[in-house]
Amino acid sequence: MADMVKLFVNGVEVEVEAGKNLIDAIGAVGIEIPHLCYHPALGADGNCRMCLVGIEDGRPPLVPACKTPAMAGMKVLLDAEHIRKIQRDVMELELINHPTDCPVCDQAGECRLQDYYMSYDRRQSRMTVPQVVKGKKMAFGCGVVHDQERCVLCGRCVRFCRQITKTGELGIINRSDDARVNIFPGRPLHNRYALNVVDLCPVGAMTSADFRFQQRVWFLKKSPGVCHGCARGCSITVDHNREKEQEARIYRLRPRHNPLVNGYFICDSGRMSYKAEEEGRLNEARHGRLARSVDQALLAVAEDLAQGGKITFILSPDSSLEQMVTIRALAEKLGATLSGFSDGWIIPGDGDDFLIRDDKAANRAGLELLGIDCSRTGFTAAVEAADLVVNCNNDLGRSLSAEELGQLFQSRRLISFASHRREIDNQAEIVIPVASWSEYAGSVINCQGILQHFPRAVVRNQPPMELVELIARLGSPLQSEADCWQELARLPGLPADPATIPTEGLQLNDNEAAHDQP
Ligand code: SF4
Ligand code: SF4
Ligand code: FES
DSSP states (O other): OOOEEEEEETTEEEEEETTSBHHHHHHTTTOOOOOSSOBTTTBOOOOSOTTEEEESSSSOSOEEGGGOBOOTTOEEESSOHHHHHHHHHHHHHHHTTSOOOGGGOTTTTSOHHHHHIIIIIOOOOOOOSOOOOOOOSEEEETTEEEOTTTOOOOOHHHHIIIIISOOOOEEEESOGGGOEEEEBTTBOOOSTTTTHHHHHOSSTTEEETTTTTTOOGGGOEEEEEEOOSSTTOOEEEEEEEEOTTSOEEEEEEEEOOBTTTTBTOOOHHHHTTHHHHHSSBOOOEEETTEEEOHHHHHHHHHHHHHTOSOEEEEEOTTSOHHHHHHHHHHHHHHTOEEEOOOGGGBOTTOOOSSSOOSBOOSOHHHHHHTTOOOOHHHHHHHHHHOSEEEEESOOGGGTSOHHHHHHHHTTSEEEEEESBOOGGGGGOSEEEEOOOGGGSOEEEEOTTSEEEEEOOOOOOSSOOOOHHHHHHHTTOSOOSHHHHHHHHTTSTTOOSOGGGSOTTOEEOOOSGGGGOOO
């Protein structure tokens, strides 16, 4: 528990964390101090002067809040006329050479300069001289597009590449009103986290080539999610929208601050993984060569399961805990075996010492907690002994070659529940499309043993059914989310109600990996 102190803001007493800089300390009780260059993950640089505040204790009349720690009894002034004046002056300085074309800027709606102009300035420009001309639409690499004219030289992007990725691709060159951010000649951005500079940039100077001009941000619905790109399970925001009568679409994924899991950042590959939610999806159920409704196909699956014989269910290490436990319950009822074989999801050496993990599965820890065998030998034995194999959305093509899969399934019946079109499903007798992670609510446990719950983000025009619902309809004893959590609550540390899982997740165990935090 942090030490707390009482201080005064504009004469009103508030209790804040001792020693924190005033932006964060006072911000935590809902009082905003405007700032451009400071970012909690990058520290105080003190270059923008937007955060100047008054301290009534004999200090100089104005101090930068980003570099001033909160102390007991401090009298902080935010609204005195001389502070308002300095804020207007800083805004005027920032806007001297800034293009005044917010309506066509991609950052409009989430731009600090625009917001601060409305809150602290609102004056006509006094400038009569032409604005300095700088670089536009500069491809900096890794899908980052830079506009030098919009840049306020806060240095966040430069510090990110120096302090966080330690790759140092960006610098500020020249002086005075000719100063600008640039890459070094022939050395574009080249790191796996580069697109974070787009989020860090407080204005429209760093944009993503993928997202820019695709959608006005005020039309986007923002849903909390968990990235399924690797075992880190970064907290994200899923920005999506349905335009008029068209299909709902994800436009971008952004990091959602989570001090336990990913801090303020995500990797570029996870950020771009939304495309896989949109592309290559399986849309139609099939029985044999004939297209069927989901109901017809499910009836055929139920008949196949009722025939008896040896059945093996294959689970995906990307599935939610709710899906896993529902399938496990059905398998137990039918006397079937279970396998979570997914060796190919692990890419040795691909992870790094920051966020990215070798294991590209979001919930392998869930499989382990539920005691589901993931070994290759267990998988081979279970499949070879089975008359019927039910693959529950495990992309087996990651772990086995087409030839190996062909041999395994040539003489036994295969049923596939799949969110995406995959080669293996050509061999399946029955194929049924299922929802992918952005289309259902669920829970996953990451590589640090942190349990996170996420709501359903996207509702398609014709939403694919959720795996839990299909398995419940096939007779799983677990028929609802409440049933799932009653079962999951038997496991050590798991709650009985996912609504009680904190936003940043619940630490389930205190092993070494648990301390592996960004
Ligand atoms: S590009 Fe953005 S983040 Fe970088 S210095 Fe300019 S305003 Fe700051
Ligand atoms: S580190 Fe892993 S979980 Fe995080 S954004 Fe990247 S792929 Fe997704
Ligand atoms: S935020 Fe304090 S000087 Fe920029």
